[in-house]
Structure formats: C-alpha cells, structure tokens
Amino acid sequence: MKFSTVAPLVLAASSAYASSLTRGYDVIKSRQAKIRRDVLDVCVGLDVDLTLTDILQNGKPLVAGHLDVCLCVSLIPEFVKSNSACQTASGLLGVAKVTAILEGLVNNHPDCQHCSFPEHGHSVCAPDWPCGFECSNGYQPYTNPGDQHPSSCKCPAPMTECNGQCGNYPNGCGSAVPAPPQRRSRHAGIAASKRQDTGPTCGAGYTVCGVVEGSNEYECVDTVNDVESCGGCMVPSPFGTYFPAVGRDCTALPHVESAVCKSSACYITSCAPGYAPNQFNDVCYPLESNPGPQNVTNSKRMFNLGPGVEAITEKATKRADVIAGAQADIRGLVKLGEGAGVVPKPKGL
Incomplete structure (x- = not known):
C-alpha cells in the first residue's frame, strides 16, 4: 500500500524533471541565432540568340550574340557585366534595356522554374537542374528517398548544429543570446537603427546592407545615390529574407575615371584615355585610332558585335550621329568609339 502511494509521487517527480530538461533545452535552442534564407528566384537553361528588336540590320532585328547558359533572374546584373554579347548590346541600347531583355528571356521561357532554396543553401544553376543549390556552413545536401535532386541541407551525424553552423562542438553549444551586430553607417547624422524581430532598420531613404567583414554586421546605404553601391547592396543583408546583391560600384566599371550614381543607375562622367x-553614359568604349571626320562612298565597313555577329554598312557619306530608338535600320558608318550610330541615307541616292 505504501509502495502504491509513493510510486505516483516518484513518477510525477520524474516527469517534472524531464519536462524541466526539455524546457531548458528549448530555451537554449531558442537563443541560438538562426537566420532563414528561403530564396525565391526564377531560373532556366537558355539556348537562344540575344536579339535586339529595337535595331534593324537589313530589315531584320540585330543579333548581338548567342546565349548558351543557365541563368537566374538574380544573377542577370552580374551576367550583363561579364558576357561579351551583353556588353556589346549594352553599348547599343544601354545596360537597363539589355537587363530587361534578359529578364524577359528567363521569365517568359516555357521551361523556366520558380526556385525556393533551403536554409543554408545558395543557387548553383545548371541546365539539367536550374534550381540547383549547394549547402554552406558545414551542411550537406539531402535527397529524399525517390527524389532525383536534393531538397534540403542537413547537418550529418556525428556533427551538430550550433547557432546556424554545422560542426563538432565537444564543449557544447553556447547558450548566450548573440550580441547585436556592430552598427555602422557611412553617413553622419543617421539615427541608430533599432533591432527588431526582422532585423535592424535604417533611416528613410537608406537600405540595410551586409558588409564584407562579418556575417552579422551591416551598414545603412543610400542605394539611389551611393556611387559604390548604386542600385542595391554590394553585400546582401544578413537579416530576414535573403535578396541577392544587385548593386554596382560605378567607380570600378572598366576604363572609368569618374562616375556618379543617378536614380540607382551608374552615370559615367569621364573615361580613361583612349x-x-x-x-547612355553607362559603358566606356574604345575610341577609333583616327576619330576625325570621314567621307566614305560606296564602301562596306564591318565590325564584330560578338561571337559570329557582323554588321555591314554601305554608301555612307557623313560622320555618324548618335540615334537611339526603336526600329532604326543600320545603314551607314557606325563608329564604335562613340557608341552605336546611324547615318541617314543622303538625298539623291
């Protein structure tokens, strides 16, 4: 009888002790810094011509080059800077127009995929797997049974998780609440940011951007006018929803001597000699060796617009005047050093 009375007390005490351990574990776990980065992007493998419908050559839209690449919308700004066909097209239409063309090619492609990347994963676009990703911070890709590709990043045994990192922690994981990040600002007079559940905030007109020095540090940037972070952050914010870095350092553009940021777009004011x-003042192009006035009659001039692309001009008699606009037929002398130009057909020819 005494045993039956004591047993429930022992069981109750054991249950309470186990519950306290669970609560203690949950408290420690809740204090660990875990920043989710579920990235939404649109990706597709492209095998198309980069066609400039605003410019005609012999009555047909000009082809600036061929694109055979797996491309995501978030990667287009960097792709425009590095791809030769895109650079040529940018010299003719401007960076913003070429960026819009590429976005249309990706978003309107019948095989495009809307990709959501897991926590600790970052995009690695491949033609056979546009939504491909790799894992970071020690995590490994995990493929569910029966699936063709991984869908998450796991921390494999015997490693354990600690504050968003996967690794070996023989002394356990620290339970202290992470200290707030160092609060930095490029601009004097900006009020100190207040840390909220979604991360810190900046004053009106400024954006929270990451910094190279640390994963949890940030700075407040005026991406509309900042010449070194024009149009967006150079390093993504480490807080909240992940957005790719789309900013441009206008001072680092090829052959640029000076530039400013106007309404989130680089505007080049001077280029290096030559x-x-x-x-559009967004690309520096080489001057011709003899930039003086020319008089060319019944001649053909050819220039390379990209891989396998040539434009031919005939019967030019005047120096090229810059013309930007829709449906302009390329005829006449085109001067690469001054961008794209069109010479109107002389009267009487």
Whole structure:
C-alpha cells in the first residue's frame, strides 16, 4: 500500500524533471541565432540568340550574340557585366534595356522554374537542374528517398548544429543570446537603427546592407545615390529574407575615371584615355585610332558585335550621329568609339 502511494509521487517527480530538461533545452535552442534564407528566384537553361528588336540590320532585328547558359533572374546584373554579347548590346541600347531583355528571356521561357532554396543553401544553376543549390556552413545536401535532386541541407551525424553552423562542438553549444551586430553607417547624422524581430532598420531613404567583414554586421546605404553601391547592396543583408546583391560600384566599371550614381543607375562622367562613354553614359568604349571626320562612298565597313555577329554598312557619306530608338535600320558608318550610330541615307541616292 505504501509502495502504491509513493510510486505516483516518484513518477510525477520524474516527469517534472524531464519536462524541466526539455524546457531548458528549448530555451537554449531558442537563443541560438538562426537566420532563414528561403530564396525565391526564377531560373532556366537558355539556348537562344540575344536579339535586339529595337535595331534593324537589313530589315531584320540585330543579333548581338548567342546565349548558351543557365541563368537566374538574380544573377542577370552580374551576367550583363561579364558576357561579351551583353556588353556589346549594352553599348547599343544601354545596360537597363539589355537587363530587361534578359529578364524577359528567363521569365517568359516555357521551361523556366520558380526556385525556393533551403536554409543554408545558395543557387548553383545548371541546365539539367536550374534550381540547383549547394549547402554552406558545414551542411550537406539531402535527397529524399525517390527524389532525383536534393531538397534540403542537413547537418550529418556525428556533427551538430550550433547557432546556424554545422560542426563538432565537444564543449557544447553556447547558450548566450548573440550580441547585436556592430552598427555602422557611412553617413553622419543617421539615427541608430533599432533591432527588431526582422532585423535592424535604417533611416528613410537608406537600405540595410551586409558588409564584407562579418556575417552579422551591416551598414545603412543610400542605394539611389551611393556611387559604390548604386542600385542595391554590394553585400546582401544578413537579416530576414535573403535578396541577392544587385548593386554596382560605378567607380570600378572598366576604363572609368569618374562616375556618379543617378536614380540607382551608374552615370559615367569621364573615361580613361583612349575611351569615351556611350550615349547612355553607362559603358566606356574604345575610341577609333583616327576619330576625325570621314567621307566614305560606296564602301562596306564591318565590325564584330560578338561571337559570329557582323554588321555591314554601305554608301555612307557623313560622320555618324548618335540615334537611339526603336526600329532604326543600320545603314551607314557606325563608329564604335562613340557608341552605336546611324547615318541617314543622303538625298539623291
């Protein structure tokens, strides 16, 4: 009888002790810093011509080159900077127009995929797997049974998780609440940011951007006018929803001597010797060795617009005047050093 009375007390005490351990574990776990980065992007493998419908050559839209690449919308700004066909097209139409063309090619492609990347995963676009990703911070890709590709990043045994990192922690994981990040600002007079559940905030007109020095540090940037972070962050914010870095350092553009940021777009004011801005002032192009006036009659001039692309001009009698606009037929002398130009057909020919 005494045993039956004591047993429930022992069981109750054991249950309470186990519950306290669970609560203690949950408290420690809740204090660990875990920043989710579920990235939404649109990706597809492209095998198409980069066609410039705003410019005609012999009555047909000009082809600036061929694109055979797996591309995501978030990667387009960097792709425009590095791809030769895109650089040529940018000299003719401007970076913003070429970026819009590429976005249309990706978003309107019948095989495009809307990708959601797991926590600790970052995009690695491949033609056979546009939504491909790799895992970071010690995590490994995990493929569910029966699936063709991984869908998550796991921390494999015997390693354990600690504050968003997967590794060996023989002394356990620290339970202290992470200290708030160092609060930095490029601009004097900006009020100190207040840390909220979604991360810190900046004053009106400024964006929270990451910094190279640390994964949890940030700075407040005016991406509309900042010449070194024009149009967006150079390093993504480490807080909240992940957005790719789309900013441009206008001072680091090829052959640029000076530039400013106007309404989130780079505007080149001067180029290195031997180069000049195009008509959109966003690319520096080489000047011709003899930039003086020319008089060409019944001749053909050819220039390389990209892999396998040539444009031919005939019967030019005047120096090229810069013309930007829709449906302009390329006829006449085109001067690469001053961007794209069109010479109108002389009267009487």
